[in-house]
Amino acid sequence: MKGKPDYNIPEPTLRRLPRYYNYLKALLNRGREVVSCTHIGKDLELDPPQIRKDLAYTGIRGLPKVGYQVEELIKSIEDFFGWNNIDEAFLVGVGNMGRALIDYKGFSRYGFKIIAAFDNDSEVIGKTFNGIEVLALNKLTSLCKRMNVHIGVIATPDHAAQEVADMMIAGGIIGIWNFAPAEIRTPEGVIVQNENLAAGLSVLCKKLQMLKQSGKIRQEVIE
Amino acid sequence: MKGKPDYNIPEPTLRRLPRYYNYLKALLNRGREVVSCTHIGKDLELDPPQIRKDLAYTGIRGLPKVGYQVEELIKSIEDFFGWNNIDEAFLVGVGNMGRALIDYKGFSRYGFKIIAAFDNDSEVIGKTFNGIEVLALNKLTSLCKRMNVHIGVIATPDHAAQEVADMMIAGGIIGIWNFAPAEIRTPEGVIVQNENLAAGLSVLCKKLQMLKQSGKIRQEVIE
DNA sequence: TAGAAATCGAGAAAAATTTATCGATAAAAA
DNA sequence: TTTTTATCGATAAATTTTTCTCGATTTCTA
Numbered sequence: 001m002k003g004k005p006d007y008n009i010p011e012p013t014l015r016r017l018p019r020y021y022n023y024l025k026a027l028l029n030r031g032r033e034v035v036s037c038t039h040i041g042k043d044l045e046l047d048p049p050q051i052r053k054d055l056a057y058t059g060i061r062g063l064p065k066v067g068y069q070v071e072e073l074i075k076s077i078e079d080f081f082g083w084n085n086i087d088e089a090f091l092v093g094v095g096n097m098g099r100a101l102i103d104y105k106g107f108s109r110y111g112f113k114i115i116a117a118f119d120n121d122s123e124v125i126g127k128t129f130n131g132i133e134v135l136a137l138n139k140l141t142s143l144c145k146r147m148n149v150h151i152g153v154i155a156t157p158d159h160a161a162q163e164v165a166d167m168m169i170a171g172g173i174i175g176i177w178n179f180a181p182a183e184i185r186t187p188e189g190v191i192v193q194n195e196n197l198a199a200g201l202s203v204l205c206k207k208l209q210m211l212k213q214s215g216k217i218r219q220e221v222i223e
Numbered sequence: 224m225k226g227k228p229d230y231n232i233p234e235p236t237l238r239r240l241p242r243y244y245n246y247l248k249a250l251l252n253r254g255r256e257v258v259s260c261t262h263i264g265k266d267l268e269l270d271p272p273q274i275r276k277d278l279a280y281t282g283i284r285g286l287p288k289v290g291y292q293v294e295e296l297i298k299s300i301e302d303f304f305g306w307n308n309i310d311e312a313f314l315v316g317v318g319n320m321g322r323a324l325i326d327y328k329g330f331s332r333y334g335f336k337i338i339a340a341f342d343n344d345s346e347v348i349g350k351t352f353n354g355i356e357v358l359a360l361n362k363l364t365s366l367c368k369r370m371n372v373h374i375g376v377i378a379t380p381d382h383a384a385q386e387v388a389d390m391m392i393a394g395g396i397i398g399i400w401n402f403a404p405a406e407i408r409t410p411e412g413v414i415v416q417n418e419n420l421a422a423g424l425s426v427l428c429k430k431l432q433m434l435k436q437s438g439k440i441r442q443e444v445i446e
Numbered sequence: 447t448a449g450a451a452a453t454c455g456a457g458a459a460a461a462a463t464t465t466a467t468c469g470a471t472a473a474a475a476a
Numbered sequence: 477t478t479t480t481t482a483t484c485g486a487t488a489a490a491t492t493t494t495t496c497t498c499g500a501t502t503t504c505t506a
Contacts, residue, residue: 019406099323
């Protein structure tokens with residue numbers, strides 16, 4: 001039904017890998033040199049065979065009885081995702097979410113850099129946040145073309161999302177990271193990653209609700 | 224699978240339901256009264272049987288040849304998640320992400336409300352954002368107990384996450400929505416929902432990378 | 447150096463999730 | 477009224493993802 005290109009790497013794996021990465025970085029900071037799947041599994045509450053399989057996708061090989069070299073493993077994940085070649089992106093919508101994304105220093109670690117922001121509110125146009133200038137929205141399409149940017153971040157209210165997406169696509173953007181709670185329609189060949197905070201929140205609240213209904217609630221609060 | 228609530232709801236379903244909800248709200252705004260899975264499927268690029276199955280978890284029943292009443296469906300999802308009884312939450316970490324969450328008006332729709340924020344930076348303690356006061360971090364545990372709050376949001380840097388989680392748990396919190404890129408250890412009976420922005424970003428970048436490698440890149444940019 | 451222990455890699459088995467099928471039913475058309 | 481069509485609900489099939497199993501390999505210990 002969905003005309004998606006066939007990626008043979010499971011998406012759950014793709015989502016777990018950055019988690020291993022963060023964890024491994026922390027391990028390295030603490031001076032650890034080797035680590036086994038058994039060990040990772042204990043800390044991350046995942047099954048060792050699954051971790052082994054996930055890591056294998058990046059092409060790493062471990063040593064029986066020992067595990068993996070932490071540093072090598074980190075590099076393997078970085079190479080797998082191509083985090084060494086920085087992807088430049090444009091962000092549209094300098095509200096709170098937009099600013100949080102602009103200000104977040106951590107994305108450079110993932111080979112991702114927001115190089116300009118756009119808005120149509122004259123209050124913010126011309127201002128600079130975290131070294132990133134806010135430009136007028138009507139320049140978006142032409143600048144995408146001129147600067148050959150092909151990733152766009154949408155952090156606008158939902159009603160503006162489709163229009164912004166259209167402008168991005170007209171400018172040649174092929175990957176959209178969408179934070180607006182709206183569905184956006186795109187032509188074949190454009191990849192949309194929806195980041196829906198409500199999804200995670202709903203999962204949490206539903207699980208709590210079920211926990212409460214089951215009566216297995218934690219009561220041993222230290223008074 | 225009729226009537227009785229099912230405690231084995233697939234997590235993918237739980238994550239899709241809020242998406243249907245947003246979509247249905249938009250439909251209702253445009254004046255639509257009934258909708259079929261076929262129709263939803265076209266707009267959301269999902270298979271109708273899957274949508275039908277997802278919606279069935281909320282207990283709704285459709286009519287052959289017609290579909291579902293939009294308004295009824297919206298209500299069914301709301302009831303399913305319990306979005307009518309507001310869950311109150313404390314947030315810790317009033318950096319950019321924390322402020323984005325505080326400022327985001329949309330959570331009330333999901334029965335979720337941040338009622339106070341905490342930080343240990345004297346620069347922000349005492350300030351108010353979007354009507355929410357920032358309190359000193361050392362009051363967190365006692366206030367959790369006193370106000371009987373049981374959901375906590377962590378929006379601190381990674382190195383503070385575990386400590387904050389421990390304070391929350393000591394105060395009786397049983398659900399943690401974690402935005403810090405760190406693993407937190409919790410006792411049995413505490414639910415942690417990790418919101419890892421890097422995961423979504425990585426999926427997007429990897430898919431783009433694979434798209435580029437496959438040579439199937441979109442070139443028809445309107446010049 | 448021999449034997450034990452830990453862990454890997456590969457592939458099989460199991461579980462979860464998605465997709466397809468089909469009879470039933472309601473509305474619309476003939 | 478009868479036939480046709482769209483859609484539902486339930487269930488079966490297929491696919492994907494996770495978990496298990498087991499032989500092989502490396503290190504540690506005696």
